[in-house]
Amino acid sequence: MPPKKGKKKTKAELEAERIAAEEEAERLRQAEQKRLEEERVAREERRKKWQEEQVNYRMDELTRLKEELFAGKHALQESKEKLAVKQEAKTRDLEWQRYLECDPSPDASSESDLNTYVSLSRETQAASLQEALERCSATEDIVQSVRRVWAEAQARGDSSLASRQGGFCERLRESSSEQLNSAALHVLRHADEYLEDDQVLLAEEKAGVAVGLWVNLIIKSFRGPVKPIMFKNIGLQVDIPKALNQQRIAVRAMFLPYDPVTNAVSDSEDLVLGGVMQVDLLAQSPPAKKLRPKWVLRPSRTPTVELERVPFGEDSPNSASAQQPLRCTFRIPDSVYFVPSESPRIVTWDAKISQWTSDGVNSQVVEYNEETRALRFLAVRTGLFALVQSRIAHLPFTSWKLEPALRVRPEGQDEDEEDEGGCVHYTVVAQSVEIKIQVRESGCELIAPAIPGLQFREMGTGELLFALRDAGINLMPTDADVARIPPFEDLLPVAAPPEAPPAAADGEEAGEEAGETKMEQKEEEEKKDAAAEGGAAEENGTADGEGSAPVEAPAQAAAEPLGPVRTPLEPKVKEMERKLSSDVARLASSFDFEGSTWNHLVGSQRSVMKVRETSVYTGGNEETFDFKLVLAEMDAISESARKAPGIGDLSGAAVKYSFLNMKDDGAASADPAEHEEDFGDPTEAICPGFSDKREQGTLTHVFLNFLVKEQCSEEANERVESSSEELAQAVERLLLLTRPFSFS
DSSP: OOOOOOOOOOHHHHHHHHHHHHHHHHHHHHHHHHHHHHHHHHHHHHHHHHHHHHHHHHHHHHHHHHHHHHHHHHHHHHHHHHHHHHHHHHHHHHHHHHHHTTOOOOOTTOHHHHHHHHHHHHHSOOSSHHHHHHHHHHHHHHHHHHHHHHHHHHHHTOHHHHHHHHHHHHHHHHHHHHHHHHHHHHHHHTGGGGOBTTBEEEEEEETTEEEEEEEOOSOOOOSSSEEEEEETTTTEEEEEEHHHHTSSEEEEEEEESSOSSSOTTOOOSEEEEEEEEEEEEEEOOOOOEEEETTEEEOOOOOTTOOOOBOOOGGGSSSOGGGSOOEEEEEEOOTTOOOOOOSSOEEEEEETTTTEEESTTEEEEEEEEETTTTEEEEEESSOEEEEEEEETTTTOSOSEEEEEEOOOOOOTTOOOOGGGTTSEEEEEEEETTEEEEEEEETTEEEEEESOOTTTBTOOBOHHHHHHHHHHTTOOOOOOGGGGGGSOOEEEEEEOOOOOOOOOOOSSHHHHHHHHHHHHHHHHHHHHHHHHHHHHHHHSOOOOGGGOSSOOOOOOOOOOOOOEEEEEEOOOOOOHHHHHHHHHHHHHHTTTEEEEEOTTGGGSOTTEEEEEEEEOOGGGSOOSSSSOOEEEEEEEGGGSHHHHHSTTSOOOOSOOEEEEEBSSOTTSOOSSOOOOOOOOOSOOOOOSSTTOOOOBOTTOOOBSSHHHHHHTTSOHHHHHHHHHSOHHHHHHHHHHHHHHOTTTOO
């Protein structure tokens, strides 16, 4: 039997229920509006208080940093004055020593001396190969001194002086080329005097410069398609096709242990390894005529007469395909550490476009003998040839570190206790090679790799870096290299895509779910607001009572999945790079520094590195002290400047330092503080997993020594204060030239 239906409500009852529901809804709406208004007012009060705190903190910070800046600049000026006095005394001693030794070489830092030397060298021409090589050797010594001045100018940021010094290198080596040409011209004019066994074959070598000259005075036939011309004891050989042997020509082969066409300031994509081989086909001078005994008629020797080169291959009126190529061989110097033996790349210099090019060389026929270090190739033109590799073959740096150390000496050298505390080791891990340099007051020494002629040889900073570059290890990157370096590949936290809400069955269910979602969001917001009010009610402050801004704590390392991220290399701004190099160099005698994996991820106006007090003088340096992450950043983009805009800026030294409350692996280095409500403009994260929050209880500083001195021992501070200005200068130049803060 069906159930009985209830009594049907009257219209009056239904109307009363409707009115009651509307009144209840209105009451709830008004209550909600009141609550929201109260929350808005409370939040606005908290925002004003937060803003006042940020402004006060920023004002106090700027006041303190400007005081630090004044004190730090005064100390730097005193250090520069002491260094200038020492350098002036050293210069006077060197000048006096040169005077006593009657050294005629010019002062590499004096442009007038260099101009005079070049002019005088062109007035007198060499009359023999031996004389030309003597002059080339003396000139190359001057070039090395000029390169040292270039490196110092580059480290100081004086691009104008660096460019002028590079120009002097070119002019000096041009004068050497003129001496070699003059000597070759003399031999051609007096070829009959050098005739021996029916041929003229000369080979001379000095200080790495090798010259071979063959003059075809007596034409003889031979079997085979090519005639080998071997210049014994100098590692050069040129095999000429049979057709050339039937002509009155001369063949000159030279090896120059340097690059004579691209100077120190060049941004060429390739680096010459070891030097260049020059091959020339020369026209013989008219033969001498014997008029009577002891009377010989020869062409007059005038400065305007030059070598006459015989066109060959691409430079010849005949097509290159109609001529057989020259087969050339030269020996790679032992000083070249990296020889690309699998696929060596030989290029030739094209003077028309002022570039190295592979045109004119058969790249399919290049042979390298690892035992003899002989390199053989086929050329369809004459001129300059070189083995090259990319400038960025060892860039970017994988890691770097700078640490105080006891001096390392070659085997058999006596120990010297005076070196303790006056030595720093700089290690760079580049692509496929690790370089370790020992820095002392008197200069730099290469510890590793063991390159013949370079290891433990004391040299100037720039001199050593140039020698390494000539050996195939380029540690002097330029801004032009940035575009050539492929992006870094990192594994960083990536946010998981949000889950889509389940689809509703019908309109009514969708409406109910939407209502529930709104209620949940409302409850969550109420919880956050309550927590924020509780947090704001607590007292917060910074170290030394500065301002009233709360101490900032980093977010915990995100437990998010890792994903590959490609990050293009972005060099640091020049002001920051110079400031970092200067400040790190001043602490190098007492602190260990290492590069951080975050450095290339934080952009051009921030840099991250690791620092700790050294324990090398107390035995062992592994676990005595822990590394801390230090953030260097331009003040304009720092958190305090962003949260209190328009208050002021840090002029003069816009870089400031702080200890980060995180480790290199992304984990927090201390327990995080309670959540702080942030009313600043929302900004994107610097990079996934990185936090620029300061370590609790620490302050920002404009000089790195002010940052570390509060957390290091008294002995460490004493070592910094007693370290020599010369050592700090050498380390600073090394950092400025190798640029680890930008290229790692």
